[in-house]
Amino acid sequence: MFEPATLKDIAIALGLSTSTVSRALRDTYEISPKTKKLVLEYAEKINYRPNPIAQSLKERRTKSIGVIVSEVANQYFSQAINGIESIAYDKGYHVIITQTHESYEREMINTQHLASRGVDGLLISLSAETKDTGHLSALHDKGLPIVFFDRIAEEIHTHKISANNEKGAFEATEHLIRAGYKKIAHLSSSAHLSISIERLRGYTKALNQYGIALNPDYIKNCPHGGMFQEETESAVLELLNLKEKPDAIFVAGDRLSMGCLTVFKSLNVDALNDMAIAGFSNSDMLDLLKYPLTSVRQPAFEMGQIATTMLLQLIESKRPVTEFENKVLDTKLFLR
Amino acid sequence: MFEPATLKDIAIALGLSTSTVSRALRDTYEISPKTKKLVLEYAEKINYRPNPIAQSLKERRTKSIGVIVSEVANQYFSQAINGIESIAYDKGYHVIITQTHESYEREMINTQHLASRGVDGLLISLSAETKDTGHLSALHDKGLPIVFFDRIAEEIHTHKISANNEKGAFEATEHLIRAGYKKIAHLSSSAHLSISIERLRGYTKALNQYGIALNPDYIKNCPHGGMFQEETESAVLELLNLKEKPDAIFVAGDRLSMGCLTVFKSLNVDALNDMAIAGFSNSDMLDLLKYPLTSVRQPAFEMGQIATTMLLQLIESKRPVTEFENKVLDTKLFLR
DNA sequence: CTGAAAGCGCTAACAC
């Protein structure tokens, strides 16, 4: 097996002590130039790398951050992850990605796992099932830095970054209204998620502003964010079977938007022609779709970058941070 | 900061030695039932978790595996990752995902990073740029278990799992031929990748078998697997500008298939009607596309599972493994 | 300027 060189190997080879070698390799300001040179050259020659596990044990940090998302197959999240990596790697941090698949239980397991593996901080977007955030506040109270992105926990006092969901939802709904639709339904993820609440608010606001009455039957939630297609399917069918059938749907999520189109596809095409859709999506393929989908796009990459910058700031701060930011970024509407 | 309980804390609280506590918590067969019970209950009560960093340092293993893929946004890879996780988590292993974005340099950096962080093994699908696999064979020679999936390095002697690319390519090409197309081009990732070689072989074989001459001008490679849209665009334009314009394209990759459609979209629609496409893709959205794309789908989830099973077998094997498997799974053709 | 020694949390001979 794979036995990398250690400090001790260098020390023995050079007739020095491990502490001298250790200092020569990093510290410097009290080591003679000649030993330093000697050590550095030898280390270079044998391609020495300090054992990060030993360093972690000693220094009580792992130079790694944990990320918890619903699923990497979701375009929004894969773009956010790219943003996260771009910052983290620059600063010498490793990124450990985990997926909840919208399950509360998985979220708890992943959280535990990451915490016990000693990540220095956590970047999380809550699962659709998550109502209770006790698993997170427990860790947060013990001092683990956490930053929320996209799907926020209001009750935990830390940095947060999200899209302007209300405004984005407003604009999408407004677009439908201006296009002449009056019976606009709303298909959303689980009702308690921050993004669902905000998007619902934007939808409601747009209806109000244009003098359209809110019809409670028009609002459908998918408790698993459409992770199971049956969920989306039955929600859409319920809408289609209403006596007063809606003529448009504002969909509050990437996976739901696709799920919704899939349901439409499986039905007759007529159902489509008089049913417009606008929805949140970060997919790059929307222009290639058979059905025009007006989309609200979040600045995912940038959100990932900002979340990571915030987290590293918490991690590397000398004194406890007490002022927290709640950053909100604008979405962009793409008409189709 | 976050200071979890240690063995010592338990030992002091219970008036035992750390070794007794350590044994009580795990070993057992020589600890008296009563102390065992005492320790277990107390540990449970204070919610004790062993420090994995210390365990790793001691036991020279981290119970984590590294994964290197091009990008998680690629459906094939996100599905494979789900397969990987499903096995790894079951066996108590943590999964660290990294992306190369098809860059050789990133691949080397990620490999180094994962190795130095002490992953117990590596699951890798080569980047499009990678020609030299010295960075991997160096680690492999030192004893790091590595399993290749999808994009294989022939020269490294270890377990490998891939799709039957040749057969998949053959079937897709054959489908185009039977549909009446005769001037079939081939758009592929970088020429040296195992998947490119195999898919080219399948394409060639189908042409041969149906008595169609191979036209070298019809074969275009994208050295970055279409990671940059310009690359795909210029390749497709070159095909379209040939005096003897092809009437169909067989595309050898997920990203390339989408890139190709995007180029088509940006051109006039007529270019589409007389240009059929068949290609490798694991996207779930193909049925929703404006353009019918006959697709070759790989059993991504299963491949991830098998690769992980193989890797864990290498990692946990008592004696050095010398017999290696080269598993090949069938693809599935979806006509559109 | 350099070395000896302690210790991070855990496991495993080796006593007794």
Add this chain to the structure above:
DNA sequence: GTGTTAGCGCTTTCAG
């Protein structure tokens, strides 16, 4: 059955 001790690889007082 349980305690003592050493040691994984590294950093960091504390002495010289």
